[in-house]
Amino acid sequence: MTTIAVVTLSGGMDSCVTAAIARESHRLALLHARYGQRTEMREEKAFRDIADHYGVGRKMRLVIPAPHFSFIKGSSLTDAGRMIPLSMPGKGEVPSTYVPFRNAFILSAAVSWAEALGARRVFTGITEADCSGYPDCRSAFVDAFNRLVAAGTRRGSRIRVKAPLLRLTKSEIVRKGIALGAPFHLTWSCYLSKGPEACGRCASCRLRLKGFHEAGLPDPIPYSITPQEVTRGI
């Protein structure tokens, strides 16, 4: 029998490619967090669409509510009173879109589920190469998290968190996804727009578009700016 892997799936391109990688060798259990970001409903649609695409049934999908991220007002992603930056962050700078310790929260839920399922793998799309500057997207974070899992779960559960994109650039992630037939057309990365078109201007859109541009491939999702504006913005 194929073993199960829990995959944290935001619905963005990185987590979609991560699911495509996990699926090569595991049965998927998909976890999504509803954490009060502006594009919450659009991201959840992407999660559902990708789960449908891979034929993942209801019992293997888990959407967790995380309304405290709005309550604590720690990020421009979740606090309607703050602006989403349209420029890329400077080197070593933590952008205002950083949601404090969010990945630890989501991965903890994923490990709980893995332990209950008897699954030994949790996959996350964390990447530090074409980096957002988030402290919880670094290899040191993943390593520390794995030591926590070893210390805090049942002896013998042997759960490991895998971050297969950790050292890949965005264009390498695009190529990897294409090679695996990842459904990029179903993904959503934009920080600002709730659809149907992505803004093409926020830091997340720009990082994504740069990845497709450098890979020499078209991004299949619609943007509200022209292809010329897209190229200029990269």
Add this chain to the structure above:
Amino acid sequence: MTTIAVVTLSGGMDSCVTAAIARESHRLALLHARYGQRTEMREEKAFRDIADHYGVGRKMRLVIPAPHFSFIKGSSLTDAGRMIPLSMPGKGEVPSTYVPFRNAFILSAAVSWAEALGARRVFTGITEADCSGYPDCRSAFVDAFNRLVAAGTRRGSRIRVKAPLLRLTKSEIVRKGIALGAPFHLTWSCYLSKGPEACGRCASCRLRLKGFHEAGLPDPIPYSITPQEVTRGI
């Protein structure tokens, strides 16, 4: 100005004493998780009562929903189809009431809040001395969690998780709480009863009663068994 500490407050005796300790040197921010345990509403009442007792306002209280713990069916505490054990677990055994990786999940939310508040301390009532046998209640877990916090939060946030009861026995916790005027009468530890009386028979009641008994002090909450039965059960 007094600095803020985030305290994870289940509403049980350990977390209540932890709040009493934190309050000696900090302003309290209280976090509670609603994770689908049988006694959820009663525990949340204990949380509210203790928060009221300490005069903690609405903005410094945070209740997080965690319905996935029921969904994943990983524990007899959250799965109505399973029995709550009435005997104490054997040495080295993980009891069925263990909720997989729950403390990592709750502490992650607490650290998120601390980072947003600029607080440098998170307090938890984790104790390993009179131990429940839970893997996420050990000093190795707390140490690993602190390394994760250092790796996964903003440089300079300097958040530390403190577990002041880690090496105290239940009777030492009782004495500590009495010394600090902790409102034990407002706490709830029972795994089974939703109130107004605790069962006195589940593992959590027995550990609590043993603590008060050994400290030579009466437990101020009502039990549905007689004092004689209580003493026999210890």
